[in-house]
Amino acid sequence: MPDRFPSLCDLLFTHANLATMAAGKYHIKKDAALAVSGKTIAWIGAMANLPEEAASLAKTVIDCEGKWLLPGFVDCHTHMVWGGSRSNEFEMRLKGASYGEIAAQGGGIASTVSATRAASAEALLAIGLKRAHHFLTQGITCFEVKSGYGLDMDSELKMLSVVREMDRTCPQDIHATFLGAHALPPEYKGRQGAYTDLVVEEMLPAVKAQGVASAVDVFCEKIAFSREETRRIFKTATDMGFGLKLHAEQLSDCDGAALAADFKALSCDHLEYLSPTGAKAMAENGVIPVLLPGAFHYLKEIKIPPMELFRSLDMPMALATDLNPGTSPVFNMTLVLNLACILFGMTCEEAIAGATLHGARALGINGTKGSLEPGKDADITLWDMEAPSDLCYLSGLLSPELVVTGGKIEYK
Numbered sequence: 001m002p003d004r005f006p007s008l009c010d011l012l013f014t015h016a017n018l019a020t021m022a023a024g025k026y027h028i029k030k031d032a033a034l035a036v037s038g039k040t041i042a043w044i045g046a047m048a049n050l051p052e053e054a055a056s057l058a059k060t061v062i063d064c065e066g067k068w069l070l071p072g073f074v075d076c077h078t079h080m081v082w083g084g085s086r087s088n089e090f091e092m093r094l095k096g097a098s099y100g101e102i103a104a105q106g107g108g109i110a111s112t113v114s115a116t117r118a119a120s121a122e123a124l125l126a127i128g129l130k131r132a133h134h135f136l137t138q139g140i141t142c143f144e145v146k147s148g149y150g151l152d153m154d155s156e157l158k159m160l161s162v163v164r165e166m167d168r169t170c171p172q173d174i175h176a177t178f179l180g181a182h183a184l185p186p187e188y189k190g191r192q193g194a195y196t197d198l199v200v201e202e203m204l205p206a207v208k209a210q211g212v213a214s215a216v217d218v219f220c221e222k223i224a225f226s227r228e229e230t231r232r233i234f235k236t237a238t239d240m241g242f243g244l245k246l247h248a249e250q251l252s253d254c255d256g257a258a259l260a261a262d263f264k265a266l267s268c269d270h271l272e273y274l275s276p277t278g279a280k281a282m283a284e285n286g287v288i289p290v291l292l293p294g295a296f297h298y299l300k301e302i303k304i305p306p307m308e309l310f311r312s313l314d315m316p317m318a319l320a321t322d323l324n325p326g327t328s329p330v331f332n333m334t335l336v337l338n339l340a341c342i343l344f345g346m347t348c349e350e351a352i353a354g355a356t357l358h359g360a361r362a363l364g365i366n367g368t369k370g371s372l373e374p375g376k377d378a379d380i381t382l383w384d385m386e387a388p389s390d391l392c393y394l395s396g397l398l399s400p401e402l403v404v405t406g407g408k409i410e411y412k
C-alpha cells in the first residue's frame with residue numbers, strides 16, 4: 001500500500017481521531033490525517049507526518065477538529081424492501097401472542113407477502129429509497145437486502161429488481177440476496193415439496209439468468225424450511241455460483257449451521273440455539289456468525305447466542321439490523337450496537353467491528369470494505385464524540401456529521 005502522500009488528492013481529512021477497525025480492532029490514531037483519491041483511501045498518517053504541501057494538493061480539505069473518523073457501517077442482513085406494516089402484530093405480541101402463533105394463523109411473514117405482492121415495483125422502490133436514505137443518515141454506507149416477501153416468481157423478481165434499482169440510484173453499495181425459501185406461500189399450503197421444487201427448478205435459474213442477486217439465503221426452521229430442503233436449495237445455488245447465507249438456529253436448533261458449514265456458506269445468521277458442534281463446524285469452514293440483537297429484543301428471547309464459544313473459537317462476529325417489519329423494525333445501527341453490548345455482552349470494540357469489518361466479511365467484501373486502510377474503498381463517517389464507545393453507550397444522540405461513500409461526500 002502506498003506510504004507516499006498521493007499526488008492526486010480529492011478529499012483530505014485533517015486533525016481527526018481515527019478508529020480504523022483494521023483486523024477488527026479499534027487501532028486508534030489520534031491527531032491523524034486521511035487522504036482520499038478517487039474512490040479509494042490513499043493515505044493515512046499522523047498530522048505530524050503530513051507533507052506541508054498536502055493541503056494545497058487536495059481538492060477539498062475538511063478540518064475534523066478532533067472529531068472521529070470511522071469506516072461506514074456495513075449492514076450485512078436486512079429485509080429492507082417490503083409493503084404494508086405489521087404494527088398490529090407488535091400489539092398482539094405485547095398481549096402475549098408468540099411470533100410462531102401469529103405465523104400459524106396466517107400472519108407474520110405471510111401478511112407482508114400479501115402487501116408486497118400487491119405493491120407495484122415503483123411503490124416498493126419509493127419506499128426502499130426512503131429507507132436507504134435513512135440508512136445513509138445513520139452512517140450505513142453498504143448493506144444487503146433480501147427478497148423473500150414475494151414468494152412467487154414475478155414478485156421475487158420484482159423485489160430483486162427493486163434492490164438492483166436502489167443500488168443504481170443510492171450512494172451506498174447494495175447487495176441483493178435471493179430468499180425465495182423464506183416461508184411457505186399460502187397457495188402452497190400442504191405442498192412444501194412442490195414449493196421447494198419451484199425455488200430450485202424455476203426461481204434460482206431465473207434469478208441467475210437475470211443477474212439480480214449475488215447470494216442465496218434460506219430460513220431453516222421448524223416453521224419454515226427443513227434441513228433437507230435447505231440442502232437441496234444450497235446444492236443448486238452453489239452449483240450456480242451464488243454465495244450462501246442461512247437463517248439458522250433462530251427459534252430452535254435445526255442443525256442448519258453444520259449444513260451451511262458443509263457448503264462453506266458466507267454466514268449463518270441469528271444462532272441463538274447454535275450447538276457447540278454447529279459452532280465448531282462453522283469455525284472450521286470460515287462461516288461468519290451474524291448476530292441480530294434487534295430480532296432477539298423484539299421477540300423477547302432469553303437464550304442468547306453462544307458468545308463465549310465464538311470467542312474461544314476465534315470467530316469474527318458480525319452484527320446487523322435484520323431490518324424487517326416483523327421481528328426487527330430497526331433502522332439504526334447504533335441501537336444495534338447498544339443491544340449487542342447490553343443483551344449479548346459484546347464489548348464496544350467487538351460490536352463496532354461487527355457492524356463494520358466483520359459485517360463486510362459476512363458479505364465476502366472485507367477486501368474492499370469495513371475498515372479505514374489505504375487501498376480500501378473510501379466509505380467513511382465523521383462523528384462528534386469523545387470516544388468510539390460512545391456509539392454503543394449513548395442512546396439516540398449520535399448520528400454522523402458527514403458520510404462519504406466511494407470517495408464522495410453524500411450526506412452532511
Ligand code: NIG
Pocket residue numbers: 079108109112219247250295322324325326327328
Ligand atoms: O430475520 N427469520 C426470518 N426472517 C426474518 C423475519 C421476517 C419477518 O417476520 O417478516 C428475521 O427475523
Ligand code: FE
Pocket residue numbers: 077078079247322324
Ligand atoms: Fe432475517
